[in-house]
Amino acid sequence: MHRFLRLSVLLMGLFSAVSSYATDAPQSAPMTPDSLGPLVEQPIEFPHNRHAKDMQIDCMYCHTYARRSAVAGIPPLRKCIGCHQSIETVRETPRIKKLFEYWEGSKDGKIAAKTPVPWKKVHDLPDFVRFNHERHIKRFIEQQNRPTQEACGYCHGDVKEMTVARRSKALSMGWCAGCHEKDHPVTAEGGTPIGNQAYWYSFQKPVANASGSAIKAKGPNDCWQCHK
Ligand code: HEC
Ligand code: HEC
Ligand code: HEC
Ligand code: HEC
Ligand code: HEC
Numbered sequence: 001m002h003r004f005l006r007l008s009v010l011l012m013g014l015f016s017a018v019s020s021y022a023t024d025a026p027q028s029a030p031m032t033p034d035s036l037g038p039l040v041e042q043p044i045e046f047p048h049n050r051h052a053k054d055m056q057i058d059c060m061y062c063h064t065y066a067r068r069s070a071v072a073g074i075p076p077l078r079k080c081i082g083c084h085q086s087i088e089t090v091r092e093t094p095r096i097k098k099l100f101e102y103w104e105g106s107k108d109g110k111i112a113a114k115t116p117v118p119w120k121k122v123h124d125l126p127d128f129v130r131f132n133h134e135r136h137i138k139r140f141i142e143q144q145n146r147p148t149q150e151a152c153g154y155c156h157g158d159v160k161e162m163t164v165a166r167r168s169k170a171l172s173m174g175w176c177a178g179c180h181e182k183d184h185p186v187t188a189e190g191g192t193p194i195g196n197q198a199y200w201y202s203f204q205k206p207v208a209n210a211s212g213s214a215i216k217a218k219g220p221n222d223c224w225q226c227h228k
Contacts, residue, residue, distance in 0.1 A: 040120045044095050052149070052160035059148050059159070066152075067141070070132040074119050077102055123156075125171060130228050176226065180219030 051057045059066070062079065066072035081103050090096050105113035125131055140151035149160055155169055169175065220226070 040122050042120060043118050044098050046119075048159050048162045059152050066133045067137045068134055070134065072133050077114070077116055080117075123171065128227055130226055131176075173226075176219070177221055180221050 051062075052059060062075040063072040064075070077099075080099060084091070084096060084099060099117070101111050102115045102117050103113065105111055105115075136155075137151065140146045140154070141148055149158075152159065155171070157169060
């Protein structure tokens with residue numbers, strides 16, 4: 001009875017959250033060609049390819065919090081400036097001039113000095129979903145020893161090739177649960193299997209912890225774990 005009550009309260013909460021979410025969402029926001037999310041226009045087009053691929057800067061050098069908190073975080077302006085103030089080759093390009101306007105203030109006075117760049121969210125799960133980077137990153141990178149880009153890439157696609165970050169995975173409930181549920185085939189919305197199943201399941205293989213005992217945890221499939 002107790003569990004039943006808990007679940008109905010959860011469901012009521014969810015449905016009201018869903019309906020308010022639906023009414024809040026702008027009806028006509030342009031979507032990416034594959035409808036995975038809204039097309040986001042950034043104040044400065046940030047080239048992930050030139051930083052993460054050409055210069056091989058680690059994803060977590062910029063997204064510092066991924067391994068220790070729920071959010072991965074967007075790097076602060078001073079991190080960009082720290083490097084860019086000594087890079088002459090691109091100092092006069094329109095995008096870097098704009099970057100320095102946020103740092104030094106714009107001549108027309110419209111942007112004050114040290115204004116954080118107003119980056120827009122590319123991924124944005126509804127508020128009733130709880131997602132935490134830390135546990136996933138610890139598992140994939142620290143315990144399973146996956147290369148960082150591969151581990152991030154599982155949920156974000158091949159960001160190092162992107163000239164503008166954009167959503168490339170569904171991030172739907174079925175998609176999350178597909179990886180959590182051990183013998184559940186990982187399928188796209190229409191039921192088509194996604195990618196290499198054996199590879200996907202390898203993310204759930206038990207791994208040995210420091211003391212040699214196996215860590216078996218796959219992700220939860222209980223509603224309340226993802227919808228607290
Ligand atoms: C030099 C710093 C830097 C590096 C290195 C970097 N990023 Fe980013 N990342 C940013 C900035 C700035 C943004 C915000 C602008 C944007 O969304 O395009 C961003 C945005 C993102 C987003 C979208 C965030 C959202 O709003 O949903 C993802 C996902 C992401 N990065 C993943 C990665 C991955 C994976 C790597 C490694 C392959 C990486 N980043 C390397 C600076 C960096
Ligand atoms: C580790 C040093 C480093 C950091 C940190 C860094 N950059 Fe860069 N960035 C570079 C270098 C070097 C280039 C030039 C690369 C090239 O010539 O391809 C560059 C190129 C760029 C360009 C393309 C310039 C153009 O128009 O040709 C943009 C935009 C940019 N960076 C924005 C940012 C932003 C925003 C941040 C902070 C989130 C940032 N960078 C952090 C080193 C860095
Ligand atoms: C298991 C899937 C998964 C993995 C692995 C993952 N992310 Fe995410 N990431 C997400 C989801 C889901 C969101 C959206 C969260 C939200 O809207 O509440 C997100 C959001 C982000 C954002 C936007 C800011 C934020 O934290 O909400 C950045 C930046 C980001 N991820 C970077 C990374 C990087 C870098 C890695 C690898 C070190 C990584 N992610 C690994 C699923 C993942
Ligand atoms: C590639 C496989 C994979 C994907 C995709 C994935 N997860 Fe997980 N998740 C795991 C594994 C493995 C664990 C167990 C980690 C551990 O405890 O070591 C986990 C643990 C969790 C936990 C419990 C730990 C915590 O942080 O409280 C939650 C909640 C969770 N995942 C939510 C999500 C959501 C929401 C999504 C989709 C946006 C998602 N996961 C996508 C593999 C995945
Ligand atoms: C692994 C994480 C996870 C688990 C477990 C989970 N959900 Fe979800 N749920 C999500 C995500 C992520 C979304 C957001 C989907 C989106 O934005 O497209 C969601 C959305 C929803 C919605 C909104 C409608 C919809 O389909 O988009 C409802 C209702 C819901 N979940 C109920 C439940 C119930 C009931 C359970 C238990 C049987 C459950 N969820 C288990 C991750 C999870």
